[in-house]
Amino acid sequence: MNLFSYLFFALLCGSVILQYILIKRHKHHVSSHREKIPEQFKDKISIEEHHKAADYTCAKSKLAIFELFFAAVLLLIWTLGGGLDYLDKLWRSASLEEIWTGVGFMLSVILISSILDIPSSIYRTFNLEERFGFNKTTAKTFITDMIKNFILMLLIGVPMLALVLWLMTNAGEFWWLYVWATWLTFSLFMMWFYPAFIAPLFNKFRALDDDVLKERIVNLLERNGFASQGIFVMDGSSRSTHGNAYFTGMGGNKRIVFFDTLIDELSHEEIEAVLAHELGHFKCNHIKKRIAVMSAVFLAGFWVLGWVIDKQWFYSGLGVDNPSTYMALTLFMMVIPVFTFFLQPVFSYYSRQHEFEADDFAAAQAKASDLIHALVKLYRENANTLTPDPLYSAFHDSHPPAPIRIAHLADKTV
Numbered sequence: 001m002n003l004f005s006y007l008f009f010a011l012l013c014g015s016v017i018l019q020y021i022l023i024k025r026h027k028h029h030v031s032s033h034r035e036k037i038p039e040q041f042k043d044k045i046s047i048e049e050h051h052k053a054a055d056y057t058c059a060k061s062k063l064a065i066f067e068l069f070f071a072a073v074l075l076l077i078w079t080l081g082g083g084l085d086y087l088d089k090l091w092r093s094a095s096l097e098e099i100w101t102g103v104g105f106m107l108s109v110i111l112i113s114s115i116l117d118i119p120s121s122i123y124r125t126f127n128l129e130e131r132f133g134f135n136k137t138t139a140k141t142f143i144t145d146m147i148k149n150f151i152l153m154l155l156i157g158v159p160m161l162a163l164v165l166w167l168m169t170n171a172g173e174f175w176w177l178y179v180w181a182t183w184l185t186f187s188l189f190m191m192w193f194y195p196a197f198i199a200p201l202f203n204k205f206r207a208l209d210d211d212v213l214k215e216r217i218v219n220l221l222e223r224n225g226f227a228s229q230g231i232f233v234m235d236g237s238s239r240s241t242h243g244n245a246y247f248t249g250m251g252g253n254k255r256i257v258f259f260d261t262l263i264d265e266l267s268h269e270e271i272e273a274v275l276a277h278e279l280g281h282f283k284c285n286h287i288k289k290r291i292a293v294m295s296a297v298f299l300a301g302f303w304v305l306g307w308v309i310d311k312q313w314f315y316s317g318l319g320v321d322n323p324s325t326y327m328a329l330t331l332f333m334m335v336i337p338v339f340t341f342f343l344q345p346v347f348s349y350y351s352r353q354h355e356f357e358a359d360d361f362a363a364a365q366a367k368a369s370d371l372i373h374a375l376v377k378l379y380r381e382n383a384n385t386l387t388p389d390p391l392y393s394a395f396h397d398s399h400p401p402a403p404i405r406i407a408h409l410a411d412k413t414v
């Protein structure tokens with residue numbers, strides 16, 4: 001234990017306590033508004049639906065509290081508790097080349113962490129989501145998803161990890177710059193690669209076959225000069241009744257994906273409005289801005305990693321005896337959220353501003369009233385709370401709270 005250990009421990013406790021208070025506040029705020037539907041939703045949502053959203057939010061909050069403490073304890077066991085150090089010594093005793101020791105070590109950390117997450121994931125899917133009627137995942141889908149993810153990690157993760165560790169050892173003083181460039185290239189590549197080649201491994205995509213709706217959408221896209229590779233309907237209903245729509249891909253591989261659950265639920269006008277919102281994110285350059293911000297954040301991150309990598313206090317402060325490139329990378333990825341956690345409200349705020357801009361775009365391209373109807377249906381079908389705690393929401397929510405978002409759109413209807 002050194003000064004850095006105490007700093008890490010204090011920040012971890014601080015972030016856990018703060019998150020605990022926020023979740024508790026949120027839960028309390030939602031339950032105390034359980035009996036009263038907010039004025040603007042009175043004629044749109046029944047009291048039963050409002051109750052369900054409150055109960056669902058409280059149930060999710062309970063699980064979030066458990067996961068919060070579980071993750072914190074696990075992080076302490078890995079670091080100050082000597083878990084990583086023990087695993088490192090095991091792999092070192094195998095006397096492999098350093099890169100393969102590193103790959104093996106990091107893979108086993110990822111594998112052990114994933115296995116420890118399984119019970120909570122089973123509970124979420126087969127108890128929590130099931131109780132509120134959202135779950136459609138079968139045990140078979142759950143297991144095959146897990147196996148597919150594992151194989152993908154081996155096929156894509158291992159070569160990537162080996163390359164990064166090789167660069168860290170062999171690329172000289174500015175290795176962190178090369179690692180950053182590799183990470184950026186890989187992320188951009190995956191944005192292009194994922195929708196066309198990986199997503200279909202998990203879900204079925206079919207071209208939208210409703211011609212009337214299709215014409216509407218193509219019209220919207222054309223008047224905005226947007227070229228896409230197609231409009232797809234995804235069988236989201238094979239896992240959950242939660243509905244969504246999204247734009248994905250980049251370059252010549254852009255596509256629009258609707259969950260089948262959404263197509264069934266919304267009218268054509270509403271679908272157009274939702275799509276106009278998503279298009280707004282593209283038109284206002286939100287995707288590019290987000291990539292730029294993430295790039296800057298990661299560049300700073302890799303620079304810091306380059307700075308701590310040869311500092312003994314970094315390793316011994318986090319419960320590790322032997323410094324190595326792979327250990328630096330592992331420790332860094334594990335503890336960095338503790339140090340950046342307090343930036344979360346800034347990122348959330350930034351994201352909510354983008355949502356308002358996309359809503360403004362949608363209001364100009366389609367009808368704001370249609371988007372309002374669509375959102376209300378989505379809040380209702382997904383049992384999203386209409387009464388989040390303001391502080392919790394400011395900290396965590398990437399989208400504006402329902403009443404504020406609807407009020408903002410309602411201003412555009414006149």
Ligand SMILES: [Zn+2]
Binds near residue numbers: 278354355358
């Ligand atoms: Zn959005």
